[in-house]
Amino acid sequence: MKLRFLIPLVAFIALVGLLFVGLSLDPREIPSPLIGKEAPGFDLPELRNEEVRFAREDMLGKPALLNVWASWCVTCRQEHPMLAELRRAGVPIYGLNYKDTRSDALRFLGQFGDPYDAIGFDESGLVGIDYGVYATPETFLIDSNGKIRFKHIGMITPEVIETRILPLYRQLEAET
Amino acid sequence: MRPWNYLQLPLFVAAIALLMPMTAAAGPTAPPSEPMTFDSELDEQRYQKLIRELRCTVCQNQNLIESNAPLANDLRRQIALMINDGSDTDEIVDYMVARYGDFVLFRPPMKGITYLLWFGPVAMLLIGLGTLGTILWRRRTQVGSEPLSTDEEERLRSLLGDGGHDKT
Numbered sequence: 001m002k003l004r005f006l007i008p009l010v011a012f013i014a015l016v017g018l019l020f021v022g023l024s025l026d027p028r029e030i031p032s033p034l035i036g037k038e039a040p041g042f043d044l045p046e047l048r049n050e051e052v053r054f055a056r057e058d059m060l061g062k063p064a065l066l067n068v069w070a071s072w073c074v075t076c077r078q079e080h081p082m083l084a085e086l087r088r089a090g091v092p093i094y095g096l097n098y099k100d101t102r103s104d105a106l107r108f109l110g111q112f113g114d115p116y117d118a119i120g121f122d123e124s125g126l127v128g129i130d131y132g133v134y135a136t137p138e139t140f141l142i143d144s145n146g147k148i149r150f151k152h153i154g155m156i157t158p159e160v161i162e163t164r165i166l167p168l169y170r171q172l173e174a175e176t
Numbered sequence: 177m178r179p180w181n182y183l184q185l186p187l188f189v190a191a192i193a194l195l196m197p198m199t200a201a202a203g204p205t206a207p208p209s210e211p212m213t214f215d216s217e218l219d220e221q222r223y224q225k226l227i228r229e230l231r232c233t234v235c236q237n238q239n240l241i242e243s244n245a246p247l248a249n250d251l252r253r254q255i256a257l258m259i260n261d262g263s264d265t266d267e268i269v270d271y272m273v274a275r276y277g278d279f280v281l282f283r284p285p286m287k288g289i290t291y292l293l294w295f296g297p298v299a300m301l302l303i304g305l306g307t308l309g310t311i312l313w314r315r316r317t318q319v320g321s322e323p324l325s326t327d328e329e330e331r332l333r334s335l336l337g338d339g340g341h342d343k344t
Contacts, residue, residue, distance in 0.1 A: 119259065125246075129251070134233035
């Protein structure tokens with residue numbers, strides 16, 4: 001009756017495997033339903049210049065990153081040098097300043113640098129809702145036609161840049 | 177102390193623990209902050225129902241009514257706006273799912289990817305019951321309770337010594 005002892009053992013190992021996989025998942029990583037869809041439209045005042053408007057259409061023509069950030073977001077502060085890095089690699093970076101005040105946001109840029117090509121000032125957070133934002137920082141990779149191809153939730157790390165963002169960006173760049 | 181005394185405390189704690197979720201389930205009846213105004217009683221009810229069924233995506237185990245996160249606040253305001261604009265309940269749910277995915281629903285839709293979620297527990301229960309049933313069935317067939325034969329009864333009596341009487 002070897003099987004009698006084997007079955008519980010196999011079941012136990014299967015359960016441990018299941019729990020192990022479960023533990024390694026990040027519950028904050030909610031798959032975005034927006035991947036592969038058109039980036040939602042918006043038309044916002046520019047953060048740095050009230051008179052200028054920044055709209056979704058301004059991002060088109062070249063693949064680009066849209067980074068959702070706020071001065072009150074501590075992780076954004078840590079992430080900030082990574083954006084400058086991407087800018088140096090030639091990636092256009094747009095910002096969505098989410099539920100912030102203009103003065104705080106400008107002070108943040110003064111302190112930590114400003115890698116953005118343009119920044120939409122989303123004071124009410126309504127554009128954030130359209131993009132399904134729930135945890136800043138969030139970063140979208142949008143192709144030249146305005147389709148969302150990739151979303152990263154949380155801080156961009158050098159690893160994310162090397163393994164996800166830059167390869168996909170180069171591929172999108174080649175497509176256009 | 178009698179064993180009962182040792183049991184009293186754990187039982188008391190267990191009883192409290194069982195009661196707790198019930199009191200929590202009664203929960204708040206209105207969002208903690210901003211009061212929303214609606215045109216009709218029906219709209220108000222739809223609002224209350226929606227903010228109980230939609231998840232706050234930041235604080236993942238709370239629904240919109242329980243959460244004080246700024247995002248939950250914004251989403252409640254958005255739902256109230258849409259209700260007052262005349263959107264029906266399905267439209268609002270679709271609006272949220274389009275932005276945050278099925279995850280925003282506390283009752284996920286039944287489709288291929290969620291079958292395991294919906295039927296997993298029942299399947300596990302059936303497997304468990306099946307296993308238990310098999311084991312019990314086997315045990316019953318293994319341990320027969322046939323009456324002793326005359327020879328065996330004789331032998332038993334001799335082993336017990338004095339004809340089966342208790343020593344006193």
